[in-house]
Amino acid sequence: MPVGDCALSVEFDNVIDRQVSALVRALDLAIAASDIPGIVETVPSFRALLIVYEPEDIGFDSLIEQLLRLISLGLNTRVSSGRSWIVPVAYGFPDEEDFREIAAVTKLTTDEIVAIHSSAVFQVYVVGFVPGLPVLGGLPDALHLSRRPAPRPDLPAGRVMIGGMQGIIVPMPMPSGYYSVGQTPLRPYQRGAANPFLFRPGDRIRFQPILPAELDVLAGTSSDRFLTTGDE
């Protein structure tokens, strides 16, 4: 579908799931590896890939034709599984109240919340809404809960949160209607760094419980230490 005169959107199934997300990412990688001219940038989301192009360099019909050719060659969803992260979290810190609210709604104990949240494998479906914010699929059913009726202002960077069927990690101060499960020493947005954005669509994340006292100790650690596999 065209998105104005400089972009188009390739839409896959109208669902949020791992397989569809893998297709979006596979097409994204295939485009990056292709020699299609005129591609300015791409924006992967849950089930669609936005492609921004320069009409001076490639026509709409020609671009569609070349995309269809890429898709007809078959999208390899196996090579598109992304990197794996172990993200440390001081659960229940410092927003103990949020933790108790989650427990009340889900009828779980705080220990059970930690056990369930830290045993799931999350996947980064989208990076966006604010720069560097990973939207994580894979939140176990037991932790699904509606967002707050009104968002809370000014959550600091590093808050690990859940809401609806998703998780997020706050990259920069922002309001959110999600519930806080804890704090990570990792920063999804590192201003001025060579790679300022930690997470990419397709990355997998597991959370690992740490003590609040460890936050300061880990804060200076290179983020590479939290990667469990190499860079794709």
Added chain:
Amino acid sequence: MQGPALRAIAPTPHVTLQDGGRRGWRRFGLAGAGAMDRMALALANSLVGNRASEAALEFAYAGGEWAVDAASCRIAVAGAGFVTTIDGVAVPPLTSAILRGGQRLRIGGSPQRVWGYLAVAGGFAIPPEFGSRSTHVRTRIGGLRGRTIQAGAILPLVAYRANDEPERAMSMPHEEEGPCRIVLGPQDDFFGADSISLLLNSEYQITWQQDRMAYRLDGPNLRHCRGYNIISDGVMPGCIQVPGTGTPILLMRDAGTVGGYPKIATVIEPDLGRVAQMRPGSVVQFQAVSVAEAHAIRRRYLARLQLIADETGPLPSALT
């Protein structure tokens, strides 16, 4: 010793540094930002001999009062109708001028336009962030520490003094008129034929809810036929998204990179600056074009941009 700088004496509230915008960071959630009216930015820059997409100060409704901490600086203001004076002496429209140390530059309001641009010869000595000097205030990225320019702010300049070339001027560029062209989609299938026809055959009014993120339009409500929640996907400046209320919202340069409302249509790039310049109360009409037609319009638009650079020449000596 402090280098040459432009000093904000009494800036208006929404002054930011903007250039041609940033590319390549949307996948990380970073909007392109950049000048709301690319044509006006190019005009201001051409008049002072800069490349068309050099960073300039963008202001809304009026520009305020400025001074230069340098021997002299060549400046130009673009955006029709912004009355510009240096120490009380009027600077003719679309003409460059020299601002000397100790003089005051005042940029008043325009009855015709929303966004104006103040360009300085040589540009600002402010490092780009993510490949651009454009300010995205919401995320504090780019520009002068990611913020709007406050009174007392010092904006470092590249040039210590204006060169002795003659002032430049250009005739008023031919302005595109008529309806604002849109390409339907990407989610026009969320609306019935009656709503599409309503969008194309009604007048929509620009409201005071206009800023660098989005313009809220006032007019007939559009009705969704398949609900109004979509799985969030990538959006572009120019997208007309329709939330549950049915009131269309036109996304602008600072809008987020993903959104969850159906987008009935997208304003084409060449017409986006024109709509951005419409003041509250103005009426906009939409006309659907094919992508191929949009690309033909785009070629004419780029040719006009090129013409601005080519036709900006020295002032005829009788006028200097």
